[in-house]
Amino acid sequence: MNATEIKKLFPILDQNVNGNPLVYLDSSATSQKPISVIEKLDDYYRRYNSNVHRGVHTLGTIATDEYEGAREKVRSFLHARDSSEIIFTRGTTTSLNLVASSYGNDNVGEGDEIVITPMEHHSNIIPWQQLAKRKGATLKYIPLQPNGTIALEDVREAITDKTKVVAVTHVSNVLGTINPIKEMAEIAHRHGAVVVVDGAQSAPHMHVDVEALDCDFYAFSGHKMGGPTGVGALYGKKHLLEAMEPVEFGGEMIDFVGLYDSTWKELPWKFEGGTPIIAGAIGLGAAIDFVTDLGFDEIEKHEKELVDYSFERLGELKDFTIFGPRERAGLITFQLGDVHPHDVATVLDAEGIAVRAGHHCAQPLMKWLEVTATARASFYVYNTKEDIDALTNGLVKAKEYFSDVFS
Known part of the structure; x- marks a missing residue:
């Protein structure tokens, strides 16, 4: 075609x-939507609009199957190992903030380093600025080459044993630069740092394999790849997500609530408090079907x-x-x-x-x-x-x- x-x-x-x-x-700001996505959203609202997970009635069962089916589509799309490593969020910005607020708060301390680049979208700068201020950490920037690319020798120099987080865009939304994520992850992991990837501009346009990249977190949005606005996903390695605390609390994400203490559900639901983005996730699944069929x-x-x-x-x-x-x-x-x-x-x-x-x-x-x-x-x-x-x-x-x- x-x-x-x-x-x-x-x-x-x-x-x-x-x-x-x-x-x-x-389309880098937001892509248009194919008729298959529009019809999928229409079908949800016309035929089986219901909340998920909570009910045993027929509409709730259909909605739950479609919602969790969309999670599996995201897992396959990113080549993640387990669907529990996929968290539905409002988009890339929310995902990056979740990592900074949860993983960052527990693992970054005074004197530690957070390494990013000058080409980052504000969504991958401000959460780390705020984390560094809260924790007394140092925010460091990998310098850019004159043509707007990153040299691995600069990456090696910037990342040290004090580095806890390396946050980098996969593709610059301004320069179009495609960054060497796999090589950067290898360098970061040698120093014990985790790698957070802003995939907003890569997921819609290129084959993404989070296992091959060996990134620790990867965030993307649905609306840039033919899906609805207000939905995206965060991939995180399972052992990291399991050790992280949720940042939103309420229904759906709890296991047991007492008068003075509560416990959380297992992954991925402990990070999806409240009624989740049901229609958005289902629409995102349809968008993944569309781009996957194109190849x-x-x-x-x-x-x-x-x-x-x-x-x-x-x-x-x-x-x-x-x-x-x-x-x-x-x-x-x-x-x-x-x-x-x-x-x-x-x-x-x-x-x-x-x-x-x-x-x-x-x-x-x-x-x-x-x-x-x-x-x-x-x-x-x-x-x-x-x-x-x-x-x-x-x-x-x-x-x-x-x-x-x-x-």
Whole structure:
């Protein structure tokens, strides 16, 4: 199935915006949803809407089977060993905060080190900043190479026997850099540190095997891979999760509650307090079915072709800068002369082209790039070379509109 055929499976893409066919190039922020996911959510609410685990009636049984079936799909998707290692959360941000608040609070102390990189999304910076402040730990940054990549010699220098946590994005949401997680994990583990991976930009676009990567925690969101908003998952090695304390308390996650003390359920339910994200998890399972059926070999090949074509077409533009390495995931972050990225995005929107503009929740990286903001075009399975052509033509119009800047 080619991208043109795939695009027809996404109802929202069949429309005009500002009098032009919609060209959606903002999938790194959130992807569009295939009809199979939309229908799965509709089916849940129409046919078996019920709470899970608690009831013995028919609707509750169906809902529980679908919910736990979705957990198994996530396990298989990530190639985890056991479904109890999969915790449903509201998304990547919640997952990273859970690790920092639970594992971090119990295992990071005064004088210990937390190692991250300047390319992290705020969701993988702020929880560690706050943990370091609470515990009197040191937050260290692995320096970036001029092209926005990480050198393993810098990793070896940054990680020491004082390092307790290494938190790193698998794929930068700005630069498209694909980080060497497996090699970083090997270095970290030699020093007794755990590795926490922000997989928000990798899970939708590439084959992920947490066992092969040997990461200790891996977080991702459903809405960036064709699933619903408000749901994601945290993978954690079983022995680590078993030793961690829950951070939310209430129904579902308890074993026994007394007047003055309580005990928790076993994994994974001790981390899923309250009514869980039932419809979201079921929708996430449907999204996993969709991308799995397409095949990640094909997804990666298609996105590489789009990146290559983007460099070819956008390279024709003068006064145009692309940030990040040449070998990258499926996004292009750029600057058009001295035109503010918000102005560029506004002109493109008038042509029906949706891109992202701003600091992309990566202000430390913007400072490293010596810019205040950038524009970003990000691709997914439904994008075509014609979309890149439309982007290029839109940027030409932006240059014409702001011709005084280039004179």
